[in-house]
Amino acid sequence: MSKLTQSSTWQTLQGLSKQLPHMRQLFAEDPQRFSKFSARDCGLLLDYSKNRIDAQVMQLLLQLAENSGLPHKIAAMFAGEPINTTEKRAVLHIALRAPADADIRVDGVNVVPEVQATLAKMAAFIEALYSGKWRGCTGQKITDVVAIGIGGSFLGPKIISEALKPYWNGKLNCHFVANVDGSCLSDKLKMLAPETTLFLMSSKSFGTQETLTNTLSAKSWFLGQGHTQADVAKHFAAITSNVAKATEFGIDADNIFPMWDWVGGRYSLWSAIGLPIALLIGMDNFLALLKGARAMDVHFAATPLSQNLPVIMGLLAVWYNNFQGAQSHVVLTYDHYLRGLPAYFQQLDMESNGKSVTLDGETVDYTTGPVIWGGEGTNGQHAYHQLLHQGTALIPADFIMPLQSHNPLGVHHQQLASNCFGQTQALMRGRTYAEALAELQDSSLPEAEKQLLARHKVMAGNKPSNTILMNKLTPETLGALIALYEHRTFVQGAIWDINSFDQWGVELGKTLGNDVLSRLAATEACTALDSSSNALINLFRQQKI
Template sequence: MSELPYTSNYPNTLPIWSQLQEHQAKVKQLHLREEFSKDPQRAERFFQKAAGIYLDYSKNLITDETIKLLTQLANDAGLPAAIKAMFNGEKINNSEERPALHVALRNQAAVPYKVDGTDVMPEVKAALNQMERFVWSIHSAQWRGYTNKRFTDIVHLGIGGSYLGPKVVSAALKPYWKAGLNLHYVANIDGTHITEELKHLSPESTLFIIASKSFGTQETIMNAKSAKAWFLRNGGLEEDVHKHFVAITANKQKAYNFGIREENIFPMWDWVGGRYSLWSTIGLPIALTIGIENFKNLLAGAYDMDEHFRTAPLDHNIPVILGLLGVWYSNFFNADSHAILPYDHYLRALPAHIQQLDMESNGKSVTHKGEAVDWSTGPIIWGGAGANGQHAYHQLLHQGTHFLPADFIMPLRTHNHIGDHHALLLSNCLSQSQALMQGKTLEEAKAELKAQGKTDSQIDELAPHKVIPGNRPSNTILFEKSTPRTIGALIAMYEHKVFVQGVIWNINSFDQWGVELGKELGEHIYQIITGENETNGQDSSTKHLIELFKKINNRI
């Protein structure tokens, strides 16, 4: 395993760590309601704008001193050098001896990005040109199905980063979809998923994209085989497969053996992690639905955020601020969870993407050197579309016993102007963050009940139930409108936030060995179920459950 190209420190051994612990003891005595009351400029001071993103972080349990100390932590942990190393293509994924150079995929400047001394930009541009030609051929109907019909449906077969990233972007940009094309995603190995997606499709006008770096991902290849069998059962011939299947993979031979022609195999690179790959050829379904120019605008928005992250001072840097606030709550307030709350129907898939991005990246318990950490790392990420959650889990946010920071995310303008829907949506978004911040005191609850005509005994009985502690932190992240450029910036912002936290925690945010173990065991169990292997070595629980499955399905 290679050494990191920058100094990485154990955070809790740094002098600044103990200073932050002392500072937290003071800050936890403050109440945000009072801080806003005594400081009319608070919202202006704790506000940043970059790449079309507006960040209001004034509703956090922070003072000017907090930001100063957290910025010092970032410096002492080696964050500036780590940022430079990432953009320089250094092997910051040291357990796999690889760079993490997804920023090269959206590079808009005439500068090289090198991996092992070789500029990768010619390959990146060639892949983008290949995508452009392909998208044009579909949109112009130059490429048609085996009966000469235009394609009306695209089915993307992938899982993990090959699925969640493209899905969130294509959903977020639904207003930009090309008329006459429908996009479907199949990820789950459960046969019900692909069965339901294919029910109403015609093999004559359906195009399949198989996205698997190895062309061996168990779930994706099983779904690909089922899709091919469906195609052949319903009129297609083996010699027609190449007209309806394309691949995104690093294993050209396996794709070719499947029946896909070489010119329809799109490249993938080892220096791009799956959860960071939507900017690459993995974004092909995005480009097909919104058009290549809009896909390029998506890349440009991410580049805008990259440049902000790379050049802005740490205390004015949006991803850095968000990352440091996450460290502040995880390590000094013992928060083990973080809510992502998009108030935009088109962004309803965002929590699932950020969940993978954050938890797969920073769900680690050893340092870069493989030594056990004794500080908290990645939080549990969850959430859902507002305002639906207000009638479900927001109760826990407001009155539960858990300490839960949250991000409220919303476009200021909508693509769908219907009466005052959007104004009401914004009022819900702002009121929820306000309620989390200010809460409701016992005195306020009593006054409210008294105004309702309740008796003294009723007031004494009911008032405690209506008390809301407040002082619960949140960020408000706004942008003018959900466009390719702003969505690109938004997702890149979260990518960099995750990296910042990984650097502070001295963990590798770019490997995922926990995922690999499940894949290995899953393949072995599958071989046992299909009779290719014996149950020897299995624990009694797994062995018993395999036997139960085989009995119920007449496989014994």
Template sequence: MTTLTDQPQWQKLSELAASVKQAHMRDWFAEDSQRAQSMQAKACGIFLDYSKNRVTDEVLTTLFDLARAQGLETARERMFSGEPVNHTEQRAVLHTALRNLSGEPVQVEGEDVMPEIQATLEKMREFTEAVHNQTHVGYTGKPVKDIVAIGIGGSFLGPKIMTEALKPYRTDKVKVHFVANVDGCHIHDVLSQVNHEETLIVMSSKSFSTQETLQNTQSAKQWFLKAGGSQADIARHFVAVSSNVKAATEFGIDKDNVFPMWDWVGGRYSLWSAIGLPICLALGYDNFHRLLKGAHQMDEHFRSAPLKNNLPVILGMLGVWYRNFFNAQSHVLLPYYHYLRGLPAYVQQLDMESNGKRTNDSGDTVNYQTGPIIWGSEGTNGQHSFHQLIHQGTSVIPADFLLPLKVPNQNDTHHAMLASNCFGQSQALMQGKTYDECYADLADETDVQRRSKLAAHKTMPGNKPSNTLLFEQLDPETLGSLVALYEHKVFVQGVIWEVNSFDQWGVELGKQLGNEVLNGIQGNADASQFDDSTLQLIKQFTQAN
């Protein structure tokens, strides 16, 4: 079997990179008036301009050839068809089935999973409507006004960030609060704002044993009981998204208010499942369904579009180009829309937990770089802080600029300023400013030596790569498509790098050790299992408490 670095396309890309590094995008734009038109793509309401990348037509063709050589098209179909592509855990990977609106069956081990998915969606719809129309009320008969959603990782980030991004679509019937941090300050601050008689707790944990989530839920239970509720009343005020029905009912949750999870849905891909119940409650079921619709549309595009016109493939292969041939250690996301400010954190988990791997599908340690560091924040704020590093630092940091063309609740001047900053930053990163241009700007400086020195400090090399993604507006469909776009980009890169994008053994180790240390702090563990540093830390903590 040919390894990745032995693929002829990989070898050719290495040669092309050497020549591309000597070229400047500024010159390419000057020489080719059609460059922008030839390097753009559109699908599902998302327009992608990737012309400000350090690529030629030959580079792009070779990247797509590498994708074919690595079996991307076959791997893509295996995932959609329900084969166990998560091979280390022998599981199918079917977040795409959760938003499958085609009416077609999806088989897992010979069984169509779509009826159970559709039944769960119907259960979510009915429960959401019961809360909103006040047929589901608290134990004193008062309607639910506040939802406290407790989870962590994908069970927290997905619902929180989607709800935040779609703020203009929120219902005024309830207010949703999110809690993830096991730091007691967080759950205390949230519960101090709400009335226990009018509050619904939504606990999301597949196992019903995730340490942080279970502790926060126990604290919420103690708060509820202390405020006047009884154990029997918990059934009106607590619901769970979990596969462990027994643990949920022993906690006091009505079995009819336990929403299912499946092994073939990873946490970071789970917002489309019952994990999205807080989204339903915040936005209404119809808007949640629109979110699914947008994601399904991107699934169809990813599954059927030719590689050269395929948004996830284009973004994924550009990422491979910079990670492996330009030593780009990170990738920055820059949403120019306040409500979308949480997207970098969402993609950070999605990407880094999926492709932060060093072992390939054969069990061998790879000899190339895999997943990059993902980071970022909302656009104009970053321009006054970390953009400095992107413009004049020594690292190659590819950037994604994201902008809705229309936004609610803004006058023309605000949004025009936002757009001008977005477009201006991508232009500045590509174009830069030469020493000669900076020197000419300093014509009033009479000290030649100082003028030369200042010109050097003001010079920006440019040639910094970026993509710009535009969409008409950030409605539920578009957000669904956008998130699915990044999901599939991650999948593309996992296939190229030959890593399993769907396990997370590093996360599992952290959970295991955290539980062991907790036992140590509580005096329930053999001290010999800890290294001396950890023992000293435990000792200092226990002495202080």
């Protein structure tokens, strides 16, 4: 057994995990339960009262955090220590939204001035496009930007841009390309004119396979429309660490934005990777997004653990994952603009905490990252919510909703809220056999059929959920919400003693994919791999089954 699972705190939590009464009883016994198990800051309210917890469980979870050195680990991240131990890197996405007068050091150098310089460069870039100072090779204004990236260089910008659609200023159109499937890029190019299109390539190495392939194809399309290599500089820009490769491609050095080793891709939307967001909503709104995230950073670093929003959410996730047998976690957004958020949190959590060894390289003897999934709330109610209510799996849920709509229309938002709050109540309460039978008493069914139907309508309840509310979805509240989940992810990794900031599983897939690519291009039949891979490669080369 590991030090973690041998600890008295862990053992006590295991003992309590099956002893708690039903949440119905917990609410009945304590009329003040909501006030005791809710917290608010940074424009967000977290109601975690509908969880399988009591004061003792929360106290023990907080003790687990203390025993795991969470306060020290938080301080180490903010101090720029190399907490990404396998790559010997600092983890400083918090520096991307730090105030200009902050002093955050990597290898003794304050990185904040470079971050601020990049923000200023982004602002000048945007203004040049908005004003028409930047023009294409034929003298026309740029009307469309195609953002090419993958992973965090794609998901963050795309999903946050969608979430902030009410703040789009209409000065530019932005299109996102990630999938190396040729249909993805082709469909976008059919809508565009090369003379008025700017391609924005995001790759730290300027060599990420999917991103480079899409960028090279975009360049071929551009040149194929009668333009020259000299014209490329007016229609391509890049976010990369490899300035040499970008300039060799034809991109002007003035239009290359930096990426830093101390920022992981899934934490990078606050940097120049977020340029597509800023192009759509303007630099002032992008800075407001950073401001909201910075407020959550301050909260996370300074607030006592017992009232700390990311700490509470992270500890609850550990409670269900390690002591209640939950294997997945669902995120349900009751706002159309936030519909992509579950996919963003999916990458954030699963790429960070999908690990099976501790920082010391020992195999864990406890479960780590759960499967994260979800979607729009009301749509899910007519689909997978059935599993949440009556399925055999325990699936904790997060419900996210703004109190005010950007598009008030009749009773729409009131109905949306009623569904959100009603679902959390139904998950908590459930329906007993007696209640189901009572509801059928006025029907004309025979008594035996009533009893049978009642059994099918029973829901155990006691299904946990968090509700996160904000007054309105704004750049600032969204920034705080994203940072909340970033830090929640960190808390889980700190408890599990894993590195939440590398992704060697992703790297293996890239390596093997490149090997397969070379075999697909070979002239001789593939025989060197396993029988399945050999057969699939050879079938692809034959282009028929």
